Amino acid sequence: EGDGSPGRAGPIDGKADKSGLTYLSFSIGAIPVEVYMNGPKGAAKALEGWQTFDEIAQTSGTAAAVVRYLRSYKAPGVESAALSEKLKDVKEAEGTLSGELKEDAAKELLERGARRREGQEPPKIANPKGSVKFWVQNGALTKYEINIQGKVTTGDQESDVNRTTTVEIKDAGATKLEVPAEAKQKLS
Numbered sequence: 001e002g003d004g005s006p007g008r009a010g011p012i013d014g015k016a017d018k019s020g021l022t023y024l025s026f027s028i029g030a031i032p033v034e035v036y037m038n039g040p041k042g043a044a045k046a047l048e049g050w051q052t053f054d055e056i057a058q059t060s061g062t063a064a065a066v067v068r069y070l071r072s073y074k075a076p077g078v079e080s081a082a083l084s085e086k087l088k089d090v091k092e093a094e095g096t097l098s099g100e101l102k103e104d105a106a107k108e109l110l111e112r113g114a115r116r117r118e119g120q121e122p123p124k125i126a127n128p129k130g131s132v133k134f135w136v137q138n139g140a141l142t143k144y145e146i147n148i149q150g151k152v153t154t155g156d157q158e159s160d161v162n163r164t165t166t167v168e169i170k171d172a173g174a175t176k177l178e179v180p181a182e183a184k185q186k187l188s
Contacts, residue, residue: 101132124153125150125151
């Protein structure tokens with residue numbers, strides 16, 4: 001999705017430690033964003049300095065939409081486990097597992113990615129389908145890729161979606177995070 005257009009997030013780089021603390025960095029348009037979060041609590045820094053998710057959610061537009069996304073964000077270990085339970089026709093090949101997403105799971109992912117204004121009806125989804133591929137090395141997950149497709153209608157806007165998301169997992173179990181003091185204050 002990182003095409004650099006305004007309001008679109010570029011690739012997300014992240015780290016998580018064993019306690020569940022997660023750090024993400026990405027850009028929206030040309031604006032760099034940093035996030036620390038632990039469960040539903042979080043703090044983000046863009047142009048205005050560190051703010052809590054609750055403070056940002058009070059605003060409108062792109063910042064509030066980003067917080068809605070972050071609140072639904074699942075760390076790769078959690079997300080991949082949940083995805084593996086929503087597959088059918090799983091195939092195993094040299095170092096990979098892949099399968100088709102069940103229709104309700106594809107629909108859920110399309111709904112989650114749909115843009116909508118606060119208070120707007122949930123999007124209508126037609127022809128949802130998707131697939132997931134997992135790469136495993138020495139018994140550990142190293143990468144997974146989700147492809148979802150369908151027609152999404154939000155308000156009177158209809159769009160065909162064909163989105164691929166790739167997540168790479170590195171340094172599992174060895175990550176340590178140093179949280180800046182201003183961010184730590186907003187997280188407590």
